[in-house]
Amino acid sequence: DARVTQTPRHKVTEMGQEVTMRCQPILGHNTVFWYRQTMMQGLELLAYFRNRAPLDDSGMPKDRFSAEMPDATLATLKIQPSEPRDSAVYFCASGLTGNTIYFGEGSWLTVV
């Protein structure tokens, strides 16, 4: 059963600390997305990659967030320094040419 795998599932960290979230997309999928979900804003696209190249990161605060795909099996989202307003669920999703996006189960981040 192919699925998008995200780690960590839960993270509590102190303000100012670096947070790194990792994602293993479904094997063979060439497009990877990072979304952030909050009660107030819903799902917001932070960045997405196609064939490991960043296509759009306009939704991401550039001063503290960075997203990379070191290889086809790993995507990372880093926050440095983290702030309480970054507390949210971060979803990675992947897909192939077409219309279906498969989401992971999310990384639940709390910054205190």
Add this chain to the structure above:
Amino acid sequence: QKEVEQDPGPLSVPEGAIVSLNCTYSNSAFQYFMWYRQYSRKGPELLMYTYSSGNKEDGRFTAQVDKSSKYISLFIRDSQPSDSATYLCAMTPSGGYQKVTFGTGTKLQVIP
């Protein structure tokens, strides 16, 4: 004003009821419309996908798009307790992986 508006609910219905979930949008460029279902503490999963105006049926689910009114709906017939989840509408100007804009979701509870 957000591009996509969705009543957050919660919406409580008895088992067997017909459920109507709705979204309005402001961007006339949206052509592809989707409904995702998200169970508690899980990632969203694609339920229905439609292009332009019209209806699409899949089992107990019917998706309806009225582009002239910028209004989309998801109907669930014979609702079941297992349908209890948050339903997110989503839309994009074109197929493939251009930026997908999500609604904030409507929480549905089906009471046995």
